[in-house]
Every structure is written in structure tokens, then in C-alpha cells.
Amino acid sequence: MSDTIIKSAQPAKQKLEDLLDEVKAMDLTLPDQHLAVEQLELKRRTIEEKIGRLKLYVGTLGSINEKWSEYIQKQKNAQKRKQEEDKYADMVDDDKDMYKDEFEVAVQRLQQSMINNERFQQKELSQMSQQIVNLPQLPLPTFNGDPKSWREFWDSFDATVHFQKIPDIQKLNYLISCLRGNMSQSKKHSMDLSDEITDLTHIMNVPSKFSSGISIIP
Template structure:
């Protein structure tokens, strides 16, 4: 690839990146949701979708710009010494400009990730409010329809926290499954209980799953595959014993 072609590619890619960055700023504006529950939930879910789509687009733009920069460097290295000296200033200008754009993308990705967490937290709060509002009517309906066989209302349970220690997983899961997972409540409510139970890096990972019926199932499947394997439990138990001696 010639140096001129590599420069043209840098220019084209930077223009595309700048357009993406400019159109992303609106997604970082403070959350303003309608007061009514359903409208607020729809608004938050729409914002979450846009944020996640833009994160993917920015990461793709970053890769494209990095590839264009690599092509520029490769083309410059192919030049002879005299030509390199003539093109050095221009090369540094194009390369430096591309690096600045990559830094801007990384900063914007960080801001969007924070916004994603804010939206997820607000969605969780809305879901909790909806559950609290709907729970009394659901309990009455359940009692009237199934007076003999209906399940008792779910109490305010104290669930042991789980921070990612594999040897604590089995005990945590047995309690969580009995008290929450097997109860006749929606997966969204179960997800809310799960988010309250986990902490640290595990909580951050759980917030990446969509707060929905299927999102809860995907989160549980991930936890079981990550912490439920016997060989991993044994390995970490040995490590724990070695550090305690």
C-alpha cells in the first residue's frame, strides 16, 4: 500500500469516527424519563439499546482506525531513507491525529459504559417499584384462585452474599435456589434478588445481562458454568488451604 493511499484511508476513517463521536453526545445527557412506570421503563430500555449499539459501533470504529494506522506505519517503513525524511512530518501528523482519535474513542466508551450502568440501575429500581406495586394484587388473585394450593407470598429474605469465591458457590446456590429460584415469581424479580445477592466483579458481570425473563436464565447459566464445575472448586479449595497454612 502506498503512503498516499494510507493517508487517504486515515483521513476517511477519522471523518467517520468524528461523525460517530458527535452523534454519541446525546446519549450521555442526564436521564430524563417519564414519571409513569410503563413509559419510564420503555424509555430506559430504548436508551439502553442505543447505548449498547453505540458501544459496539465505537469499538468497531476504533479497530478500523487502528488498522488504518498500522497500514500507514507499514507504508512509511517501505520508503527509502530520503523519502522518509521528506514524509516524516506528514507521517507524524497523520499518525498523531489518528492516535488522538483513538484516545477520544476510549474515553467515550468509558463514559458510555458508565451510562449503561446508570440505566441498568434505574431499570432495576423501576422493576422493583413495579413488583412492589403489583405484588399485593397478585397475592390477592392467587389466594382467590388457589386458596388451597397457592404459594405463600415471598418474604423479605436475607440471602448470603456471593462475591466469586468458588468454594462458597454450592452453599449459596442451594439457598438461593430454594428461597428464590424455585419460587413462583417472575424471572425479572428473581434477577433483582440475584443482583442484591452478588457483589464485586460478579455483580459487574451480572449487570451486563439484560434485565428480562431470558436475561435471568442466561445469568444463572453463566454462573453455573463458571462456578459449578467440580474441578474448579477443588482447585480453589487447595489454593485456599495453602494460603492459610
């Protein structure tokens, strides 16, 4: 019976050891200020998953230990009981302190990293909100499709909106609101542009997109 219990504990022990090694190798330093919100969220989910697995494996080993302890208590033969107790002690004493210490350290590191990530995200969101609130209340420049006026328009838009620390999609919305023209398919063009533009800086190199008479606002 005890051999079966020992055998059942091996997979959980191996998984726990591997996971502890994974946690040791993880970069849990303070987040880089250039990390996107999506990357921070991915890191948070990864940390949560590691903590969940650590608790699962430790819980599994705890259940196995309880099962073995109950088995020992049921032994009526004193010699047999002593043999089982010695066998149990040999297995548990070798790993107990190591697993306990490493588990606690690993969970503490992961939880502290989660706290740091959350604080960083809150700070970034706060700064972003402040930037949005403090966006200059100035008339935005407009562009009517004339290639000759593109550079002047972009320089003004760049200073007024693009330079601000706000999401690209919001910059794009501001940009769309600045475009003028009288083409009938304005909304279709605007949707096409929204799907196509992933980095506003490359717009500077394609003024023809806006010089072809595209109308965003009827």
C-alpha cells in the same frame, strides 16, 4: 502508496468525528422515572449501537495506522523513509491525542449511562414486583352490567387495583375477572376489549361497554 493510505483513512476519521459529536449531544442523564420499560430498552440499544460504532471506527483507523507503519518499515531508501515518517507523523500527531481522549470520554459516558439505565430498570422491576406481591388480598368488586352500579364498582376497582403500580395489561386482566354476565360470546367480547383498551382510565367514560350485557366469565 502513502497517499492512498491517507485517503483511505479520511472516511473513518470523518465518521468518528461525526459520531463523537452525536455522543456529546446525547442526553445521558439519569432516566426519568416516568419512562416506560420499552423506552429504556430503546435507549439501551441506542447506546450499545453508539459504542459499537465508536470501536469500529477507532479499530479501522488503528488498522490503517499499522498498515502505514509496515509500509514505512519496508522502505530501503533512507530519504524516502524519512519523508514517509514525517508525513505519517503530521497526520497522526494532529489527531491522536484528540481522538484518544474524546473516544475514551465518549465510551465512559455511554457505558455509565447504560449502567444507570440497568440499575433504574432493576429498581423499577423490583418495585413493581413488590407492588404485585403486596397487592391487597381483598375480594375484588364485581360488575354485572347494571349502569347504575358502574360508578360504585369503578370507585372500588380504582382503589383496589387501578391505583396500584402494576402493568396495564395486568390491571385489564383483573378488570376482566371482575365482570359478570351470561352472554354466550363472552370470550369474543373479552378479546375485543383487550385489543381496544389502551388506557384504563377511559373506561370510566364508556360504561355502556359494560352495561350491554357483555359477559367475560361464563
